[in-house]
Amino acid sequence: MIKVKDLIYTYPGTNKPAINKISFTIEKGEVFGFLGPSGAGKSTVQKILFKLLSGYSGLAEIDGKAVKDQDKTFYEKIGVGFELPNHYLKLTALENLNFFRNFYSSSQDPLLMLKTVGLEKDANKKVSDFSKGMKMRLNFIRSFIHNPDILFLDEPTSGLDPVNSRIIKDIILDLKQQGKTIFITTHQMHDADELCDTVAFLVDGNIMAMDKPQNLKLQYSKRTVEVMVENELTKHEFFLNDLGNNQEFITLVRNKTINTIHSKEASLDDIFIQVTGKTLA
Amino acid sequence: MKKIVLLTVNDFKHVFRDRMLCVFLLAPLLLTCFVRFFVPYISEVYPIIIDYHIYIMMFGGIQTSIMFGFITAFIILEEKDENVLQAIRVLPITPEYFIVYRLLFATVFSSLSAFLMLVFSGLVWPGLWNSFLLAIQYGLAAPFITLIIATYAKNKVEGLAFFKGIDLLILMPILSFFLPGLWKYLFSPIPMFWTYELYSNAIKGSGTIFAFFCGTVVYLLIFAFLISQFKKRVFNL
Ligand SMILES: Nc1ncnc2c1ncn2[C@@H]1O[C@H](COP(=O)(O)OP(=O)(O)OP(=O)(O)O)[C@@H](O)[C@H]1O
């Protein structure tokens, strides 16, 4: 559905490429995520794919057609949620949605959409009176008001409190259920872990690792279990392999009162640091 | 057509919700009242002014027309500021469609107000046919202003400064009528020179098509350049 090969992009007036020969494919119905620190090039790749940037080299294809050959009907089938809110501040939320949706051949009921992100009471409020989080939620619903097949979401949960972040993630999961292809960027590993079928680590315009989150975790985890028992300060650590036949482990769990047991699988955060030598923050 | 209505309604909402743009919307009305009522009154007191009526009309007409150019430019500057232009770029319309729409918006309303001013002022009547030609030439001043401000001004404060500068520039060709011989053609690269020339010829009863033609050509050349600049600088195309 989305195919990128050997993509290189340098911003005009700079000499260092922002995107340094990256390749990846996103299948239909897949949720694909770019995980990377600020300045990694996540937004740049997305902007190339929805034609806000031109002058790249390499291949960037959507539905078997190079993005530079796509015409305006392309925008009927893709939806874009920008990383920063961009609305007409003097118009109300509803007026904004109505303005944008009327350019499409079909669209959803804006009031219902506002309701899904808890903005129904604010439908007739001017966007200039919105908080950043409210504007971001408005951005989010506008991105798929025309029922696109492919969605680009640039940091959809940034600036949101945990409750609203949860709501947005549930909607994304619901869109995935509907078979949409979704390309998200984030620097929150929890989001990537939870939402993405495939995640790519992007640092300085390079993809450093790319796989299913479970696979990455398996690959980089220590595969041990850590047990703490009552009245003892030291932790006991056992290999997961053949744990059922590990006499030391069995004796411990039989004879002691156990306080905690943890398998030591790595979080995407840990893996990111291991692979790239950088932190996500 | 539906999209044009949508865009136009949206633009007018912006004008009506912005105090400064509302003032600019009122300006053509105030200017028309000025030439309709105040100029005849003061001319009775100081009859010498009658000789200058045509220059007053040249001034009034161009000031009326540039208001819509300025309003349109400010709408675009705001869209630039709020990054709405990005959102518009991912709508199923081409950038050219959007640019042409905005320029037509400016032209149509400014031609209309210039025409109404010529009709209602009752001051120096160039005749109906010439009023049409004049209104078109006056109207083209609006996209001229829009393109310059929207392309080169970084924000609204700069936009206002540009506006004042351009305003001076486009009034300058009126000076050509006070220059001897062929010196007046010094102003001919400024498209408004041909607008004033057209007006003056109409009043003298000489042909107006030549001035109309030259004005249009100069405008089109300038627009071709400015539109390519706008696409490059604002739309990164
Ligand atoms: N308009 C621009 N002109 C020049 N350089 C730019 C421009 N936009 C971005 N860059 C550079 O390109 C690189 C990638 O930027 P990009 O916005 O894609 O990062 P990002 O991964 O989306 O970061 P963030 O998480 O902060 O949104 C950065 O080094 C940035 O400085």
Ligand SMILES: [Mg+2]
């Ligand atoms: Mg970004």
